[in-house]
Amino acid sequence: METTFAAQPTRPAAIQQASWRDMVAVRRLEEVCFPQDFWPLLEIIGVLSMPGVVRIKAVIDEQVVGFAAGDFRRSDRLAWIATIGVLPEYRRRGIGAALLQECEQRLGKTLAVPDGRVRLCVRPSNAPAIQLYEHSGYQQVSVWNRYYQNGEDALVLEKQIYPGGGRQSAGERRDRL
Numbered sequence: 001m002e003t004t005f006a007a008q009p010t011r012p013a014a015i016q017q018a019s020w021r022d023m024v025a026v027r028r029l030e031e032v033c034f035p036q037d038f039w040p041l042l043e044i045i046g047v048l049s050m051p052g053v054v055r056i057k058a059v060i061d062e063q064v065v066g067f068a069a070g071d072f073r074r075s076d077r078l079a080w081i082a083t084i085g086v087l088p089e090y091r092r093r094g095i096g097a098a099l100l101q102e103c104e105q106r107l108g109k110t111l112a113v114p115d116g117r118v119r120l121c122v123r124p125s126n127a128p129a130i131q132l133y134e135h136s137g138y139q140q141v142s143v144w145n146r147y148y149q150n151g152e153d154a155l156v157l158e159k160q161i162y163p164g165g166g167r168q169s170a171g172e173r174r175d176r177l
């Protein structure tokens with residue numbers, strides 16, 4: 001299944017299912033988007049191949065320009081957005097918001113998150129990401145002290161992706177975020 005949306009002012013981006021075939025592109029994207037703490041190759045292979053993981057890419061002219069992944073963790077009955085990134089030259093065109101929304105929808109439909117709660121972590125210094133998440137309806141629920149390798153705290157944000165705490169419809173790795 002593919003969702004197409006207009007990444008103004010240039011050609012439309014397509015949001016598509018990602019797979020292990022995208023390993024090289026996702027690795028490059030990781031290194032560019034997360035210079036401080038990009039995932040090692042094994043982590044990328046895992047996120048692109050393990051069952052129970054939602055993995056999507058944004059594609060323009062057959063180039064992967066964005067990537068997001070999420071999964072459901074039974075231990076805390078929560079879905080987590082594990083990573084989201086857009087190449088710098090494609091930012092501020094709505095691609096990050098589209099990836100986030102699609103990831104949430106697939107988590108709800110495919111993994112049937114029981115309470116409808118999705119969480120993610122973000123550095124307090126990452127203003128663009130915090131803006132994106134607040135814009136998308138996330139609210140801070142916790143702080144993890146000194147979570148990141150450089151000692152920075154992580155803000156834990158949460159969103160209720162569907163009301164009522166029930167299933168929407170029939171459908172541990174260390175986080176990037």
Ligand SMILES: CC(C)(COP(=O)(O)OP(=O)(O)OC[C@H]1O[C@@H](n2cnc3c(N)ncnc32)[C@H](O)[C@@H]1OP(=O)(O)O)[C@@H](O)C(=O)NCCC(=O)NCCS
Pocket residue numbers: 033034084085086087090091092093094095096097098121122123126127128129131132133135177
């Ligand atoms: C965070 C990131 C994914 C956003 O991707 P994007 O495609 O630029 O985001 P969008 O264009 O969809 O932006 C959606 C909204 O987020 C907010 N936003 C995004 N980037 C912003 C910025 N640099 N400054 C202020 N607000 C910003 C805005 O509210 C924006 O809506 P608007 O453009 O209508 O004002 C991208 O900046 C990125 O890849 N950063 C590096 C990796 C990273 O930090 N990932 C998140 C880790 S927690």
